[in-house]
Amino acid sequence: MIKKLISKLFTPRAPRPILGVKRHAPLRVPKEKHGIDRRLVSRHAIKVCDVLHEHGYEAYIVGGAVRDLIVGAQPKDFDIATNATPEQIQPLFRRARIIGRRFRLVHVVFGQEIIETSTFRASGTDEQTTDEHGRILRDNVFGTLEEDAARRDFTLNALYYDPATEIVIDYHNGVADLQKKVVGIIGDPAKRYREDPVRMLRCMRFAAKLGLTIAPATKAPIRDMAHLIENVPASRLFDEMLKMLTCGHALDCLRRLRAEGLHKGMLPLLDVVLEQPGGEQFVKLALERTDVRVRSGKSISPSFLFAALLWQQVNQRWQQHQAAGELPIPALGQAVDSVLDDQTEKLAIQRRFVSDMREIWFMQPRFERRQGKSAWRMLEQPRFRAACDFLQLRAATGEVDSVLAQWWMDLADAGDAERAAMLEDLARQPRASGDAPARKRRRRSKPKTHPAGGEGGAAPAGAE
Incomplete structure (x- = not known):
C-alpha cells in the first residue's frame, strides 16, 4: 500500500513551464560525436x-x-541523476545513505568511492524557499529530466x-558549447545568479580550468x-574557494575574480596583497x-x-608591530591574529587549516637559528x-637569504647521518650573520625547604 502511494506521488508527469527557458526536444548525441570513452x-x-x-x-x-x-579530462567523481526518489534508491544498494536538507540525495558507497545519486528536480517553482535576495534555500521538489536539465546552471x-x-542527452546545446569553448548559463543570467550567487564563482572557475x-x-x-556573494554562507564560500585553488589554474581564477570584483566577498585582502611591493610576485609564484603540482597529479x-x-x-x-617596539615572536602573534580575524569574516577557513597555517608562519623566524639543538627540534x-617549502618561496622573492633557505632544504632532504654531519660542520664554522644565537634556558634556583612547609616549602609533585 505504501509503495503504491509513493509510486503515485512521484509518477512522471507532464513538464511544467520553465521560466526563461524555451522548451524543445533534446539532442541525442551519439558516441562518434561526443567522443566519450x-x-x-x-x-x-x-x-x-x-x-x-x-x-x-x-x-x-x-x-x-x-x-x-x-574535453578529455579525468573526472574527480561521478554523479548520477534518476527519476527514483531517495527512499526508492536506498534499498537497492547494500551501502547507501540519504543525506542533505537543502538537496536530499543518496550516497552509494563502494569502498573509497562514493557515487552521489540525486532525483530529478523541478525548476522555477513557487514551492522553492528563497531569501530576500532570491537565493534558493530549500529545493526538494522532484521533477522530470527536462526540468532537471533546466535547473542546472x-x-x-x-x-x-x-x-x-553511450548516448548523451543534451537539452541546451552543451556539447556544442564545449566544442566552441564557451561557458553559457541556462535561462536569464541575472535571475540564475540571484538564485545562487556561487554560480558567478563557478563561471570563473570553469572558464579558467x-x-x-x-x-x-x-x-x-x-x-x-x-x-x-556576501549573502552566501562563509563555509560554502570556503568550499568553492578551495576548488578554485586546487583546479590547476588557481592564478587565472584569482585574476578573473579580481577583474569582476568577486574577490571582495571572499578574499577582501587580495587587493592589499597584490598592491604591496613583492606581494603579487609572492602570490603568483606560490x-x-x-x-x-596539480597538473602533474601530485598532492597539495x-x-x-x-x-x-x-x-x-x-x-x-x-x-609594523616590531617597529612599534614589540619583540619578534609576540609581534608575529599579533599580526597573525589580526589578519585571520579580518579574513574569517568573509571566508570560514576550517580550523584544522588555520592551525597548520599558524605553524607554518610561526616557524619562519625559527629558521634563523641553526645552532645547538634548534635544528633538531625543527x-x-x-x-x-x-x-x-614556504621558506623557499620567501627566498625566491628576495625576502630571506637564499643560501639559508637552501641549507634548510638540503637538511630536509638528507638522511639522519648526513644531517648529523651537516650540523657538526655548521658547529665548527664561525657563526653566520643570519644565525641568531640560541636562547639559553634560565635555570630556576632550587627553592629552599622549610621543616613546616608553607611558603618556600617543597614544590608539589610534577612542578619544576
Whole structure:
C-alpha cells in the first residue's frame, strides 16, 4: 500500500513551464560525436545506473563528469541523476545513505568511492524557499529530466550520459558549447545568479580550468551582482574557494575574480596583497608552483595555499608591530591574529587549516637559528616540510637569504647521518650573520625547604 502511494506521488508527469527557458526536444548525441570513452567511466557509476535500470528507473551519469569526459579530462567523481526518489534508491544498494536538507540525495558507497545519486528536480517553482535576495534555500521538489536539465546552471553541466547506450542527452546545446569553448548559463543570467550567487564563482572557475570564454550575456550581469556573494554562507564560500585553488589554474581564477570584483566577498585582502611591493610576485609564484603540482597529479596542501595568500599581509603587520617596539615572536602573534580575524569574516577557513597555517608562519623566524639543538627540534615539527617549502618561496622573492633557505632544504632532504654531519660542520664554522644565537634556558634556583612547609616549602609533585 505504501509503495503504491509513493509510486503515485512521484509518477512522471507532464513538464511544467520553465521560466526563461524555451522548451524543445533534446539532442541525442551519439558516441562518434561526443567522443566519450566508456572505459574511462567509473565501473561503480555504471553499476548504479544498471541497478536502477533493472528496477525500471531512468538513470544517467550527469554534470561535471560528462563535461570532463568530453574535453578529455579525468573526472574527480561521478554523479548520477534518476527519476527514483531517495527512499526508492536506498534499498537497492547494500551501502547507501540519504543525506542533505537543502538537496536530499543518496550516497552509494563502494569502498573509497562514493557515487552521489540525486532525483530529478523541478525548476522555477513557487514551492522553492528563497531569501530576500532570491537565493534558493530549500529545493526538494522532484521533477522530470527536462526540468532537471533546466535547473542546472550552465549548458556544459546539463549533459546526461547513458552508459548502456553511450548516448548523451543534451537539452541546451552543451556539447556544442564545449566544442566552441564557451561557458553559457541556462535561462536569464541575472535571475540564475540571484538564485545562487556561487554560480558567478563557478563561471570563473570553469572558464579558467577548461580554457573557455564566457558568453557575453552570461558575463554581463556579474560585476553589478558581485555584492550578492556576501549573502552566501562563509563555509560554502570556503568550499568553492578551495576548488578554485586546487583546479590547476588557481592564478587565472584569482585574476578573473579580481577583474569582476568577486574577490571582495571572499578574499577582501587580495587587493592589499597584490598592491604591496613583492606581494603579487609572492602570490603568483606560490600559485604557479601549486598549479604545476596539480597538473602533474601530485598532492597539495590547502593550508600552504592559504598561508601563502595571506602571508604578505601578515608580514607587513609583523614589521609594523616590531617597529612599534614589540619583540619578534609576540609581534608575529599579533599580526597573525589580526589578519585571520579580518579574513574569517568573509571566508570560514576550517580550523584544522588555520592551525597548520599558524605553524607554518610561526616557524619562519625559527629558521634563523641553526645552532645547538634548534635544528633538531625543527626537524621534529609536523609541519616542518611545509614550512621549509614556504621558506623557499620567501627566498625566491628576495625576502630571506637564499643560501639559508637552501641549507634548510638540503637538511630536509638528507638522511639522519648526513644531517648529523651537516650540523657538526655548521658547529665548527664561525657563526653566520643570519644565525641568531640560541636562547639559553634560565635555570630556576632550587627553592629552599622549610621543616613546616608553607611558603618556600617543597614544590608539589610534577612542578619544576
